[in-house]
Amino acid sequence: MKRFFALILIFALILSIFPNAPLKGASYVPTGTFAFKEGSSIFKIDNFEKKLDVAPILKGDMLFIPVRAVVEELGGTISYNPKEKSISITLNDTKVNLWVNKSTVILNGKNDEIEMPILKNGRMLLSLKDIVNLFGGTIISSNSFELPKQLVEAYDTTGRKIIVPKKINKIVSLYPMATLLLFPLKKEDCIVAIPTAKVFNMDNFSKVFPKAKSIPDGSSFKDPNVETILKFKPDLVITNATTPIKKIVEVGIPVALLDVESVSGILKSIQFLGTILGTPTEAKNALIYLNSKLNYIDSKTKYLQNKKKVYFALGRLTQTAGSSLIQNEIIARSNGVSVTSTLKGGKVDVSIEQILNYNPDYIILAPYCNDTVQSVLSNSVLQNVNAVKNKNVYVMPQFIGSYDLPEPESILGIMWLSNILYPNEVNFNLKNEAKEFYKAIFNYNLTDEDLKYILGS
Incomplete structure (x- = not known):
């Protein structure tokens, strides 16, 4: 019996030393999903169609892709040195130097080898395989892949420091009222999931946003489901300031808390979202319009x-x-x-x-x-x-x-x-x-x- 209790004590001690295993996805990193087609000037990033000035080229069984388009859509930086005929790329902690007509690259200070780049109309094209290998991505098919997005610091409306992708295309909204803040910014098409709480007239919402009824449930701001959120591979989760976000943050999902429980908070949230979503002009125009109405009322009364x-x-x-x-x-x-x-x-x-x-x-x-x-x-x-x-x-x-x-x-x-x-x-x-x-x-x-x-x- 003593031995039995001793084993229980040892087991309890082990549990106290080693905390519960984190949820799957603890190393979650927002990614961009690309799809290209040989000879086509249209490509997709996170299901958004974009245009290329140089179409991909198929060489043997390898698809060569304009590297600038990929890097810029991820939010990275790319520059050309005409004197050395070289390209420098920075994407998060990855730094790459490439040269025209050279298969040697410098990856984070070390030499590496890639397929010979193709130069076409002033654009450098790299093989899909090399782009994925250089920047730590995943090949999905012969013409599609995922790559991590450039991350930047920001501060949400509650003053929390958050790390978010520089280019945000996929947004999960956990709070109904936060969802509507994306409309004046012309970013409603970035919504990939909406909250379970049904406080809107969905028939009228569908008039404004035709695909509203087909957007899947992203769980609730009162009790967010991390596994559900992860399914959408979001760049950002938006919700109100009272949401219990500890589990979401622990797995690495970017979360912005919006203080929308006041008119001033709504206006502040529009400005904040306009900044991190890359639509400051749209935010400015909306705020000028809304404030003009409030100022008119105040001036008259x-x-x-x-x-x-x-x-x-x-x-x-x-x-x-x-x-x-x-x-x-x-x-x-x-x-x-x-x-x-x-x-x-x-x-x-x-x-x-x-x-x-x-x-x-x-x-x-x-x-x-x-x-x-x-x-x-x-x-x-x-x-x-x-x-x-x-x-x-x-x-x-x-x-x-x-x-x-x-x-x-x-x-x-x-x-x-x-x-x-x-x-x-x-x-x-x-x-x-x-x-x-x-x-x-x-x-x-x-x-x-x-x-x-x-x-x-």
């Missing part, structure tokens, strides 16, 4: 003396937004006064008596609220509340998502609410504004049917 008091109902009339939720900021940016802004937390339950004490001028119901405008107006207990007496009870609009959610459409929610609160001062033509918004942010032309869905008849 900030000096008003009698600010309207607003109560926002979430899932039901007696459930409202505490100080940490974006609904308070939507009201504040409309220059209304949220009567629940001092309540701590997120979703907060209140009593009818509290609503009576708040005596709001306006009651706004989320579109997912169980109560209706009619049920509130006909509630006998609420008849002395200003909002009910003056019939100022409204439902927040929605299209892809509800306009009170932390995503770009919340800007339209602010425009709508400011128009409700201060029609004489703000006076937006909401139909025209909605058309302009969806074209500018989602590159989508609203139909009359869409407008009726958003604003009613």
Whole structure:
């Protein structure tokens, strides 16, 4: 018996010394997948079609490929020295020097041999096999292969230092609202997986993004599944700042946390994503447009003396937004006064008596609220509340998502609410504004049917 317990103690000691084995993929490195075709000026990188100025050449059974196109698509650097007729390439820790009409190369300071390069129209072509061997990739077929991407440092919106590919083509989104931030950047085609949480109207989302319903499930921001994420070979995972990302980071997957629970956070996230996705101009244009609407509202309403008091109902009339939720900021940016802004937390339950004490001028119901405008107006207990007496009870609009959610459409929610609160001062033509918004942010032309869905008849 003593021997038995001794063996158990030894086994426990071994377990304490050697931690659990890491998940498969602990050495994960983002890669680019290339496909070329002999004589074709079109090639694919991560399923995106690109053009070549020199087509690949088949010599014997080996395909020779313009090396510059490969290196640049991976985010590496390549330069030509006309005096020495040499090419220098840097891709992460790999440094390669090649010469025209020489089969000798210098790989990380050491001589190596490759197939004789081909020079065509000023471009150097290397065999597929040599490109893969030089840069540590994997051959998939006679005309396709994978290579590691150039990695760079960045800081996400929470201030975390992250290592991401310089060229990002494959994005897994774990947070629904983060997904929509890719649209003003014209990067929605990079989405390879979306979250399981279904907070969008998928029929409307599919109008804006036709392949939305066919994009696979990438798991949830609340409980991310690392094995599922790895299947998509992502360059980047985007999610909100509260996501438990420890396991994702441990396997080496680049993760950017986005602080999107406020309007300022949404704007900051658009700027950040524009930087790391290589679309700073698109980000700048979107921010100029969105800020112009917010600034207009502020200029028309900030000096008003009698600010309207607003109560926002979430899932039901007696459930409202505490100080940490974006609904308070939507009201504040409309220059209304949220009567629940001092309540701590997120979703907060209140009593009818509290609503009576708040005596709001306006009651706004989320579109997912169980109560209706009619049920509130006909509630006998609420008849002395200003909002009910003056019939100022409204439902927040929605299209892809509800306009009170932390995503770009919340800007339209602010425009709508400011128009409700201060029609004489703000006076937006909401139909025209909605058309302009969806074209500018989602590159989508609203139909009359869409407008009726958003604003009613």
